[in-house]
Amino acid sequence: MQSKLVHNILILKHLYLVLCLLGLYSTSVNALVEYNPTQLKAQQAKQYAQTLNQVATQVMGHYAALFSSQSSDKYPQNINTIQIIKAQLETDSGPPNQTTFTVTIQLGYLEDQITKFEKIKESFVFNLTKTSDIVDINRLYQHPLKSGNIAVEFNQLYYLNRQFAYAWLLLLDNLHPINPSEFPHSYATYHLTIGGNIFFGDVQKSLKKRKKWLGQGGHLLRSIDVKKTAKNVLQITLIIDWKGISSNHKWRIAKIKQIINIEPTKQGVYKIININEQHLLPDIAPWEKILC
Amino acid sequence: MLKKILILLCLNIGIFNLSNASSELPVLSGVGGNFSAVDMHNNPMQMNDYKGKVVILGFGYTNCADICPFTLGYLKQLYEQLPDYAQKQLQIMFVTVDPEYDTPAHLKNFISHFNQKFVGITGTRAQIDNIVQLFKARYTQIGGNVDVENIRRVVQKQTTDKSKVRLYNHSVTLYLIDQDGEVRHIGYTGTPKAEFSAHILSLMNVPIKTDKFRMKQGASNARSTAAYGEITNLADTDDILLSISSTIAKKTELHETQIIDGFAKMVHQPNRAFAAKETLILKPMSYHVMFMGLKQPVHELKTIDIVLHFKNAGKIPVRINLER
Numbered sequence: 001m002q003s004k005l006v007h008n009i010l011i012l013k014h015l016y017l018v019l020c021l022l023g024l025y026s027t028s029v030n031a032l033v034e035y036n037p038t039q040l041k042a043q044q045a046k047q048y049a050q051t052l053n054q055v056a057t058q059v060m061g062h063y064a065a066l067f068s069s070q071s072s073d074k075y076p077q078n079i080n081t082i083q084i085i086k087a088q089l090e091t092d093s094g095p096p097n098q099t100t101f102t103v104t105i106q107l108g109y110l111e112d113q114i115t116k117f118e119k120i121k122e123s124f125v126f127n128l129t130k131t132s133d134i135v136d137i138n139r140l141y142q143h144p145l146k147s148g149n150i151a152v153e154f155n156q157l158y159y160l161n162r163q164f165a166y167a168w169l170l171l172l173d174n175l176h177p178i179n180p181s182e183f184p185h186s187y188a189t190y191h192l193t194i195g196g197n198i199f200f201g202d203v204q205k206s207l208k209k210r211k212k213w214l215g216q217g218g219h220l221l222r223s224i225d226v227k228k229t230a231k232n233v234l235q236i237t238l239i240i241d242w243k244g245i246s247s248n249h250k251w252r253i254a255k256i257k258q259i260i261n262i263e264p265t266k267q268g269v270y271k272i273i274n275i276n277e278q279h280l281l282p283d284i285a286p287w288e289k290i291l292c
Numbered sequence: 293m294l295k296k297i298l299i300l301l302c303l304n305i306g307i308f309n310l311s312n313a314s315s316e317l318p319v320l321s322g323v324g325g326n327f328s329a330v331d332m333h334n335n336p337m338q339m340n341d342y343k344g345k346v347v348i349l350g351f352g353y354t355n356c357a358d359i360c361p362f363t364l365g366y367l368k369q370l371y372e373q374l375p376d377y378a379q380k381q382l383q384i385m386f387v388t389v390d391p392e393y394d395t396p397a398h399l400k401n402f403i404s405h406f407n408q409k410f411v412g413i414t415g416t417r418a419q420i421d422n423i424v425q426l427f428k429a430r431y432t433q434i435g436g437n438v439d440v441e442n443i444r445r446v447v448q449k450q451t452t453d454k455s456k457v458r459l460y461n462h463s464v465t466l467y468l469i470d471q472d473g474e475v476r477h478i479g480y481t482g483t484p485k486a487e488f489s490a491h492i493l494s495l496m497n498v499p500i501k502t503d504k505f506r507m508k509q510g511a512s513n514a515r516s517t518a519a520y521g522e523i524t525n526l527a528d529t530d531d532i533l534l535s536i537s538s539t540i541a542k543k544t545e546l547h548e549t550q551i552i553d554g555f556a557k558m559v560h561q562p563n564r565a566f567a568a569k570e571t572l573i574l575k576p577m578s579y580h581v582m583f584m585g586l587k588q589p590v591h592e593l594k595t596i597d598i599v600l601h602f603k604n605a606g607k608i609p610v611r612i613n614l615e616r
Contacts, residue, residue: 038316196325196426213321246319250474254321279322281428287480291430291461292359 038251042216042244049173049218052089054132055101056221057166059087059124062134063105064159064268074139076118081108081150082159085119097128102140108150117148161226164262164270165238169219172207172240188272194279203275214254217244222255229261233273236260241282255282317468317476317491324349324467324475325426329387329419332399332412339473345383346495347469351429353390354402354447355457359464359481361446364406366481367466370488371407376606381496384410389431389462391420402447427475429463470495499527499605505612509591516541517590519581519612520574523600525566532603533564540596542585549577558582566602581612590614 063082066075086104102123108115125136190206192199199209225237242254257280261273281288324339331337339347348367352360367384374382386403388394391414394402399412414420424431437456468477468491476495479488505521525531538544547558556577566572574580581598583590590596593614600608 194322196327242321243318246321248472250319251316252319252321256321281323281478282320284320285465285478285480287482288463288465288478289430290464290480291432292464 036249038245038249039216041251045218045243046173046216047218049169049220051099051128051132052220053166053169053173053218054128055089055099055124055126057163057170058126058132058134059101059103060159060163060166062124064156064163066107067156067159074137075120076107076109076111076116078110079107080110080115081152081154083107083150083154098135099126099128100124101126106145106148106150108148115148117145117150119143119145157226160264160268160270161234161236162224165221165224165236168238168260169221169240172219173217174207188274190275190277192277203272206275212247213252214242215245215247217242217252219256232263234262234264234270236262253282253284255280317494319470320475320478323426323428324469324473326473327419327423327426329413329415329423330396332396332403332414334396337413342383342385342469343473344471346381346471346492347383347385347467348492349385349387349427349467349469350465351387351389351424351427351431351462353388353460353462354394354398355390355459356462363464363466363481364403364410366485367410368406370485370492371409373485373609374489374492375608377499377608378493378496379409380606382492385413386410387413387420387423389420389424389460390458391415391417393457398447405446424463427463427465427467429465431460431462434459434461468492468495497526499525499531500600500602500608501526502600502608502610505610507590507596507612507614509593509614509616512589512591514590515586516582516584517586518547518576518583519596519598520576521581521610521612522571522573523566524571525568525605527604528568529604530568531566531605533566534601534603535562536581536598536600538583538596538598540587540590540593541583542587543583544598545582545584546579547582548579 063084066072066079066082083106084103085106086102088102090100090102100123102121104119104121106117106119108117110116120142121140123138123140124134125138126132127135188203190199190201190203192206192210194210194213197213199206201209220241221238222241223239227235229235236259238256238258238260240254240256240258242252242256244252246252257278259276261275263271263273265271326338326340328336328338348370350363350367352363354360364386371379371382371384384407386399388399394412394414396412396414399414403410403412413423423429438459439456464480466479466481466483466488467475468479468488470476477491479491501522501524503522503524505519507517507519510517523533533546536544536546546561546564548561549556550559551557558580560582561579564572572579591614595614596612598610598612600610602608
């Protein structure tokens with residue numbers, strides 16, 4: 001009888017402790033959600049964009065480097081085309097602060113004057129620090145293809161352009177991991193049009209001004225179009241989605257069009273000449289472009 | 293036992309957190325902004341003049357035989373379905389893409405066919421193009437000029453009118469703009485009115501909140517019935533519930549069950565005062581909405597719509613769910 005009573009008291013003690021802990025948890029979680037759910041959403045958007053853009057910058061840089069690298073024993077020599085067939089970001093598996101990006105590629109390379117093709121599936125393991133360096137590359141499979149057909153546009157420039165674009169998005173989110181000397185923009189002009197608000201200045205000043213509308217959030221690349229406009233000038237047109245909060249704490253979405261003129265240097269560094277940004281009507285309704 | 297309690301607690305926390313999920317309408321960055329133009333009363337106006345109001349802005353022109361009359365008809369119905377407090381906080385704005393023909397007088401005449409509280413906006417071609425550009429809208433002129441007698445339009449044609457007019461294609465988007473002048477949503481005539489209304493109301497200060505309204509379906513031959521729920525005055529000032537109306541009964545009133553001389557009596561409570569932030573719970577043996585002289589058997593219905601008439605907040609529509 002007495003042991004049953006002691007047992008019940010013990011259960012009640014445990015229950016009380018659990019209730020206290022749950023109460024604390026519930027209060028803190030609800031306080032966070034109730035206090036500012038919009039801020040939380042903006043933080044999540046920023047986190048997601050940061051991870052994706054850091055990973056993409058590294059992967060694009062990795063593939064761009066393969067075109068000029070002659071020493072990698074993991075890949076064939078004399079690569080002239082690489083096409084990404086499939087890519088998947090896995091943030092939930094593995095240890096904390098690590099993420100895996102699994103990529104399937106087809107590559108073409110020149111051997112004995114003949115173009116040969118290979119299919120490779122590999123996973124890049126990233127350490128989610130400020131620079132998100134690649135800590136490991138696991139080869140999942142690699143096999144030759146009897147025949148292949150990869151468009152010539154999937155060349156080194158293709159990957160350098162995308163490496164630049166993703167790194168640029170990190171800069172817009174104030175997370176640029178690359179040394180400014182490798183990514184010069186100090187003399188570039190930035191023309192910003194957000195509705196009736198027009199601003200013209202250098203990159204730092206325009207980005208600071210831009211924070212009023214695009215405060216905390218994340219930029220995601222939707223499309224990239226590159227054309228050569230002069231002998232040594234590339235015009236990169238980016239369509240970017242942004243979501244987050246503005247300085248007045250309102251949830252905000254943007255469809256951003258940026259036209260960036262750049263001058264690639266001989267060292268492969270993209271020197272920004274100017275940026276022209278305007279905000280378009282976000283794609284939220286299929287009928288929004290209809291005219292009657 | 294302990295396990296069960298823990299599971300229940302965890303589930304409760306999960307549900308509570310879900311119920312806090314925000315459904316805030318996003319600001320559409322870079323869409324809209326301040327502009328100068330002329331209203332249909334021939335007064336110069338700026339979009340900033342409407343700060344503090346929720347605005348629905350659409351483009352069109354008075355000679356439009358296609359979408360414009362439908363759009364304004366849609367907006368008229370949408371506006372009339374809104375509670376009084378929402379109508380007071382809302383401005384519907386029709387911006388012409390044909391400022392050469394659409395003088396303030398033409399616009400006023402056109403708008404008067406729909407709702408006199410709507411405002412027509414015109415101006416110079418440059419002013420209109422600026423508005424179109426700000427809202428990322430588009431318009432194009434179709435073909436050449438057309439004789440007035442050959443077009444179908446809302447405003448009656450004068451037999452002596454031999455002038456030529458232009459026809460346009462234009463964006464059909466309706467922009468929902470908040471009190472700070474920021475575009476928060478877009479709709480068009482195909483957007484269900486209930487959905488659009490919900491978005492409009494989500495931007496407004498709601499003075500009266502109603503919750504948990506319910507009613508028993510009752511017997512088929514019942515001549516009276518009652519409904520219960522909660523009414524909260526969210527405003528910072530007092531208000532008065534003047535009356536209640538419905539279409540299902542000859543009389544719909546707020547009653548309170550009182551014990552008088554040992555008998556429970558239902559006493560009509562007209563002009564019931566609501567202190568600021570007060571919640572009135574309607575429940576059996578207390579306050580309730582009384583329906584007397586039912587015009588149709590309630591058991592055939594799934595929902596009943598009533599209107600609460602407040603002195604300050606105006607008409608507050610309430611949908612009551614019927615329980616089996």
